[in-house]
Amino acid sequence: MSNSFFKPFKIFIILIIFITIFICVFFIPILPNAAYNPTNSVSFDISSSGYVWPAPGYTTINSYFGYRTSPTAGASSYHSGLDIGAPEGSTLIAVTNGTITFTGFLGGGGYTITLSSGNMKFTYCHVSPIYIVKEGDTIVQGQVIGYVGPKNVYGVKGNQYFDENGNPTNGATTGPHLHFGVRVDGEYIDPLSLF
Template sequence: MQGNHRKKLSAALAILMLSSQPVAASGLEAARSKAVQKKSSIRSNMAGTQSKISQTKGQVAAVQAEMSALDAQITRVNIKIDQLNGEMQKLQAEIAKTKAELEAAKAELLEKKELYAKRLRAMYIANDRGYLDILLDSTDATSLIGNARMIRSIATSDRELIDEINAKVKEIEEKQALLAEQEKQLAQKQQQARIERSNLEAANAQKAGYMNSLMNNLSAYEAQYDAMLRESDAIESQIANLDLSIQKAKQEEAARLAKQRAAQQVRRQKASAPRARAAESSASADVVQYGAKATPEERTGELYWPVPGHHRITSPFGYRIHPILKYRKLHTGVDIGAPNGTPVVSAASGTVIASRFMGGYGNCVMIDHGGKVTVYGHLSSRAVSPGQSVSAGETIGYVGSTGMSTGAHLHFEVRVNGAVQNPLNYL
């Protein structure tokens, strides 16, 4: 839509510029007014897009911070998993060692049992004599005591051997059960850590997807902003061309009117010299009665100060919340506060290219200085006409509050090749 509008505006401008007939300034001013309105709309949209860009960049920064925090948590969980894996390796080595000890103890128990069985078989082979037979075979008290001691020694040795082996087996089995429980608990911790890492990685992946979406939006907003900026610059160039065309049309109109006035004057002089002198005297009286004039101040910059004696800036150049429209908008000049009716002077010598009521500008005068155009808005009245040549410091109007204004002041603009500049850089 914006591209079609620009093409239509360019085509209209080309038709106006190439026409062999004299171009009406009003038609050019209407085209210029449309271009200015379109530029204002684009600038408003640019401000909205810039706000979206800033908001999206803030969201990107927040998501980046969240992803960094998730990365830190994942790193900590990975360290925890590594530690648990190390503990598991040690525990499994201990379990393997205990298993080997248990196998050795069982082998020893088996060996002892076989030794005990051999002793029993030997006793059985010796006529299955038991402890009582051995005692009864004693020939005297000495052999009886010796045989009794031998029997007690064998019995004690058998009991101790069995008890020792059973205790050792029990100890190893208890240790093996404890290690198995520790392995189970450690495996649960490993599983919990892996689940935690999986959840964190899933959250991080979700954030990464959201980040990609934000970056795509940011790229789209920036591309949209750049396109609007290019269109705004193109319309600015069109406005500059229109200003030149308006200036040329006004000069041609002024020349035509001057010729008409000169011809009328010659006719009046031929018809009646006294009447011509009376008309000339009356015109002089009108000039004297037009209004007060201001004495230009000493120039400190490239241009004269447009409101001599009044230097209070009520609103500077740049973006601001418009006092009437109530949205952010580029303020294309500076506002200089002064009482209603205060004389306004031309900032430099030049030619008046516009002197009329211009919408939000109210009563407005535009002067071409050759490469620069100055604009004087919200005037209560105008003292110059299109095509008129003015000198630097000459009164061209009076401070007022016409158009979109909230109080008496001068809106002063400086345009170089059609582009608005900060007037304070030239005053």
């Protein structure tokens, strides 16, 4: 085999390497960030009503607000919030300015964060137990307040929720997602009405 036969092949390989480097440098940083995000702010869009979407980059609704057939034993047939599909570690942001009024494990909600603003309460359920906010913190709209949690959590006293293999789950959940609830004067409303 002569060198002249392989020369176009080598140029092709070098071209592929350069294209790969180009894609890595310029495109991968703008893909949705599924890893734990160490920064404290992300880009977001404000809806006409003034709220921002709680799970940037993730808009698949797995379950809507209202009456439904229960996906897990123990999950209410009346669904008090919106289930937004997002992988574990996805960034969760404050939909509006407010104060953190609850962080902890809350029965079917699993690990939960509650953001309060005036007569409204916003609950983020099935979140990561790695909390980056605490009760009493003042929060600005768009601030990262937590992450989507894992399906399974261990060592929670009194947790009554388990998967099909008998492993304890992060509340009533079949997999990582954000359950987002909105209360106005204590009454649950459809979160989609805000966006």
